[in-house]
Amino acid sequence: MQQELVVRAARGETEAFDALARLVSGRLFAIAYRIVRDHYLAEDALQAALVTIWNELPRLRDPERFDAWTYRIIVRTSVAEARRERRGGQAIQLLPDDADASRAPDQFGAVADRDQLERAFRRISADQRAILVLQHFAGLSLAEIADVLGIPVGTAGSRLHYATRALRAAIEADDRSVAGEGRLA
């Protein structure tokens, strides 16, 4: 069904593109929202992605690669939207590899609540958010993430590692700022 729509849309049939867009938009919007964390930015990212899909679809030679290709496009448009919003935002400095050694093993489960996770997630870069979303929400394997992002598997693994570390560092920074506010009060 989807492949047939892909082939017909690539030939320029707008009805097929309409149906195809409605078929895949839920998946793409869900990814975009989780990267940009804003409904309107996610809408913009989705629209940009759909326009790109229409414009570039004839160049996609293998219709079976459509899903991976659309993941790539929505990641790019979402990251672009997030960066536009984030310009001037605060950067997270990575902690050394053994930074979590001082924490009790299950401390994240106890401490990091959803609000804290939201704040920390917003503080890491859009690229880092994207790779975390691809793995932990879209459920892609490392090889699939590498394929989607067009990078070697090893690079995908290292980016995932750094993204996780950055998120952990952001949670710890949040801990410190909350503790600091407590002392001031």
Added chain:
Amino acid sequence: MTATNDLERMLGEWLEEGPRRAPDRPIELAVEHARSHPRRRDPFRFLRPDPMAPQSIGFGARPVLLLAVLGLLLAAVVAVGVGSRGEAPILPVGPSASPSPSTGPTVSPAPSLPAVFPVDLDVPVGQPQTVEVIDESGTLIEASSGSPTGESGTSFPFDEVEVTNLDASTLQLGWSGFPCATDHTLAIGANGLAMTLTRPDCTGDTDPLAVDRILVLRFATPIDAADVVIGLEP
């Protein structure tokens, strides 16, 4: 490891929350765009790179190579044709002719290739950064620095160069690097689409927080960022 697993489990659960259904408006706008931009027949479609082809020399790069080979063959045929005409025709020189020492037809000198464009990058923080752009294609008109906005942190990935169109014939290349003094080199291949950016490693101590680098390239002809294949070395 347990802490990491806890964090990942919690992240997975948290990401499950949130919308899964797309609003209608972006879909309707995109379909409207499709209707108002009907697809034209593209006779060179087979030459366009597949967006999902590997970035290295692969299926996606083959059409570009094919085009380059065809161009070389055409140039060779033209060169043979011109060469086989023998000596250049001697133009009649009348009494009113100018006393120019040149007797043959005037030919504009071809631009010498490769053209080299030195660029000092704008750096909000850290040591001076330069890029020497070496253009083998003859299509580059101008190379200049863009303006990174943040003083720290990066908007671009560390291990790849992000290419975007600023307009139809202008590209922006964005990447990140440590704030040590760095002399980059950007080589643009003869087809104008294959590029290699060399970013030497830092030799001494440096701040471990990478910062953005932005290079703007203006070409004589339209160029699509999606067609550019760019590598970052080392």
